[in-house]
Amino acid sequence: MTQTRGYALITGASAGIGAAFARELAARGHPLVLSARRVERLESLAQSLREAHRIDIQIIPADLAERDAPRLLCEEVARRGLGVDLLVNNAGYGVTGYFLSQPWQVQADFIQVLMTAPTELCHRLLPAMRERGHGRIINVASLAGHVPGSAGQTLYAGAKSYLIKLSQALHLEYGPDGVNTCALCPGFTYTEFHDVTGSRAMMSKLPKWLWMDAQTVVRQGLRAVDRGEAVHINGRVNRMIKSLLKLMPDRLALALMGRQSRRIRKKKPD
Template sequence: MPLDRPLSLVTGASAGIGAAFARALAARGHDLVLVARRADRLHALAIQLRAAHGTAVHVRPLDLADPSAPQRLCAALAAEGLAVDWLVNNAGYGVPGTFEASAWEVHAAFLQVLLTAPTELAWRLLPGMRARGYGRIVNVASLAGHVPGSAGHTLYAASKAYLIKFSQSLALENRAHGVHVCALCPGFTWSEFHDVTGTRALVGKLPRFLWQRAETVVDEGVAAVERGQIVHVTGRANRAIKALAKLIPDRLGLWLSARQSRRYRQLD
């Protein structure tokens, strides 16, 4: 059964969708563990949430590109007697340019943050959820995981497709134990994501109807995981794009992707 004050762990909580998840869950009566690299932003958000909602907020500045970070985080929480009921695997970013344009160390760090860390956190926290008969895991994937790959940002769509399939299998394995798992798949979302990747000017040319606010994405995500939906694509426009991508032949889909990539992907 749902707890009076669930404890939610949110990665990538310093901005964008992660910060929006923290605010939404605090407003719903959750206590929080906030994880990101930027300690100053986490502490500022924690002060806001404590004042607004009386939320207990545990700030954990960590770089999930460090392979030891998930184990160290979970060990520290266990030592403090903190049992995580909601896990929001949100931390992520993009590597602009083509595959060979970046050093392998850059790609290895990306794969650690986008693939290994969320998978390991789920593996470490899932047994406690099952034992208590209650848990929620939200893996923030992307519409990119449902459509043909694009030139540029080579590993991004691949990593999101993994999170979708991982969430599906995990959900089927655990739905009888009170644990809901959802792959949340937003499209273009207003945040600093594209500022960090240096593609703001490119994506700024896309139609405004393709964009959503982070708060809207989060509201849809919380509702989806609560009702047991395993994969949720946010927004009508994005759901239409996903449906179309399933209907058209792969060859046509890749041709369209090749034409559109230069509009929103940095290729050099």
């Protein structure tokens, strides 16, 4: 990515994997467009990276749960004359609780942020990449997209699976034009994700060998998209989990996931 002269647009850049992408790309001299809802965090991150690496960093706050946000984000990028050659669709979160325990608007916002918004950003930014004959798209998916759905986060696995399939299709369609698309699929990663979902205490009991740090995930993702990988699962353990579940009969894999869900989320459905 160090040869690229355009900007990297990172959504959900205020924390976690998004912030790790910003730090890694800034260290490589890549100018950045950082977007998220939390403006104060974006400004703090941008200022520290400017001082450390002396690169241009633009901030465009956006709440991707708003239906017009992807369009307005791209229009502001164009208004500022910022050519984007790397799109990192990272914005995301988890909705805890069973499907009916949350109002429909909460579920609709989740679909908008994790599925509709990244798809629209790809659609709006891909034409210029294709015209230049060079571009990179990383859709941050998850190991969850490769395994059966679980109780307690009803839409999460489905949304991540969608990003994987979207990335594969875009890879086949526009890879020949010089635009590589990769679905990055980390497993358990040290970020604040589990603090937000209220599952930190439970997750801290898991063995350390299941976990990866965000910076390693990011570096592997950047290498994968440059190599032209349509899907990259981070870590040997995660690749082994995916392979084992794929070999199992669907009924058995689903039963195992159900058992694990009951261990993690003891609350009964509403």
